[in-house]
Amino acid sequence: QTWEREDFTQVAWAPDGSSVALFEPYAGGIELYDLPAVRLTWSSERWVADLIFPSDGKGLIASDVDTRSISFLQRADGQESTSLSDDDCGYFPPEQLVLDNATGVLFAGVGTPALGPDQTSVYLWDVRSSQCKGLFVRHQGEFNSLDLSPDGTTLLVGLYDAGVPYVAQTHLWNTATRELKCWFRAEDALFPPSG
Numbered sequence: 625q626t627w628e629r630e631d632f633t634q635v636a637w638a639p640d641g642s643s644v645a646l647f648e649p650y651a652g653g654i655e656l657y658d659l660p661a662v663r664l665t666w667s668s669e670r671w672v673a674d675l676i677f678p679s680d681g682k683g684l685i686a687s688d689v690d691t692r693s694i695s696f697l698q699r700a701d702g703q704e705s706t707s708l709s710d711d712d713c714g715y716f717p718p719e720q721l722v723l724d725n726a727t728g729v730l731f732a733g734v735g736t737p738a739l740g741p742d743q744t745s746v747y748l749w750d751v752r753s754s755q756c757k758g759l760f761v762r763h764q765g766e767f768n769s770l771d772l773s774p775d776g777t778t779l780l781v782g783l784y785d786a787g788v789p790y791v792a793q794t795h796l797w798n799t800a801t802r803e804l805k806c807w808f809r810a811e812d813a814l815f816p817p818s819g
Contacts, residue, residue, distance in 0.1 A: 629646055631648060631651075633648055634646070634648065636684070639681065640681055643657060643658055649672065649673045649689075652669055652671030653668070656684075665700075670688065672687055673687040675721075676722070676723060679725040680725070685730070688707065694708040695707045708751070710756035713749060713759075714732065714745060719734060723772075729750060729751075730751050731748060732747045733746050734746070734767065742766040742767075745759060745762045746761050760797070760802060761795075761797055765785040766783055768783050771814045773815045778798065781795045781797065792809060792810060793808070794807060794809075
């Protein structure tokens with residue numbers, strides 16, 4: 625089956641494969657579709673930088689640009705059920721979100737070129753207690769990507785290092801000790817589902 629939808633550049637898949645969300649991080653808008661019928665469930669003009677489905681399938685987690693918060697949206701109608709905001713976990717909305725479903729820890733990657741030299745920060749949130757747990761890591765360079773290993777032990781942070789040479793890098797961090805395991809040159813990288 626071929627399906628095309630204009631005006632959206634990003635896709636978020638429900639873990640059970642029953643839904644897909646299309647969103648546009650640069651102009652706003654979300655549409656949620658039921659699969660495999662590709663039936664529009666709801667749409668919203670909400671402006672989000674990133675959108676993910678937790679594994680429990682109960683809703684969606686959005687990085688809300690307008691309110692500079694992390695919003696929890698109801699899967700049935702897209703309405704906000706609650707939101708998280710704390711300037712100690714970044715004043716700017718996260719560009720990417722990654723949730724460790726086993727622990728309820730949400731990693732939020734923020735790039736802050738508006739503050740001067742490009743800087744990448746990753747903050748921790750405990751979604752179960754709705755608490756900001758502070759800064760996980762900060763690095764000089766432009767934020768590019770964020771991913772978590774399936775076992776939750778390693779966080780991948782992709783960035784373009786500031787200065788000369790302007791090099792694409794991928795850093796692997798131990799989530800328990802917050803220590804850098806290693807880094808390598810790569811434009812982008814992700815963990816496979818097998819880990």
